Amino acid sequence: MKYIDEYRDGAVAQVLAARIERTVERPMRLMEICGTHTMAIFRHGLRSLLPEAIELVSGPGCPVCVTATEDIDRCIRLARTPGVIVATFGDLVRVPGSRSSLRLEQASGADVRMVYSTMDALETAKENGRSEVVFLGIGFETTAPTVAAAMIEADRQGIGNFSVLALHKLLPPAMEALLADPDNHVDGFICPGHVTTIIGTSAYRDVVEHHHRPCVVTGFEPVDILEGILLLAEQIAAGRAEVEIQYRRGASADGNPGALRFMWEVFEPADALWRGLGSIPGSGLKVREAYAARDARLRFDLVVPPAAEPAGCRCAEVLRGRIRPPECPLFGRRCTPQDPVGPCMVSGEGTCAAYYRYRG
């Protein structure tokens, strides 16, 4: 199949691995920001093809994992509100909050429904006119435009009982926050192809210009990832820091202006709380005043007390790329995908879940 088979060619992968080996002159730490890359790297066994000098670390690019405990508590508060149907993507229901999870609330009778798209949530609102349907808007720039489109469509159709709890995050400000940490030793970023298809490569300008770290926008097949690593290794070896596109079949400098138009029509930048990274200025999205009627924060009382991380969980350090999951004392013992303690073990894109699934 075009665009699939050619990027899964084992012989090409071996050639790329040999070129990486010849290019790397010193140890380098590369961060794959996105959880989809983390899973793909494990699934295809790519670490075993790389020289020891290349260390791959995972970053804060799993949307469920970076959702702060406090925000999970906010979702739970919503689920406990009489007359509210909470619509959400699947992984979020299993993430533990301070004392409960959406799944536990569901088992106790709360109306929490898994949906596959924001338009499904809109349909739920149409079919349940006596209830308030709140969609939990988590994710990065890939999902925010679709959520915005659903809110615009709700206005167009006059669906009054649909609102969104906006918990979206923006990736470039998080990369800059990571680099501002003196303990961070990332030499270059494997940037996500899908997010960049929306935001465009120009979004990484500050990372390369102010922080002098190369960024390579990379697809998700094994040949994509190895090619992306080779481009990064070449930049680092040459002392360059530029934005390069490996994922040419999807990403461009300008991104997707249509999707961005939807996103900025409904949302504006706001400070956001990230698990592991704290509050980062301008790294989230809030609903614009013109769409205040669709803003769940304004429609419901969602004030919750500050929340602590689960006892013993080291997700914060995993998300910063400071430790690998097996360094967490709970990994594989008290914390497993069946009985997760932290969100990095819950999500299909979580780093701890990837290490657990492909351990050994």
Ligand code: SF4
């Ligand atoms: Fe948190 Fe579990 Fe990962 Fe430890 S293994 S960091 S407890 S998710």
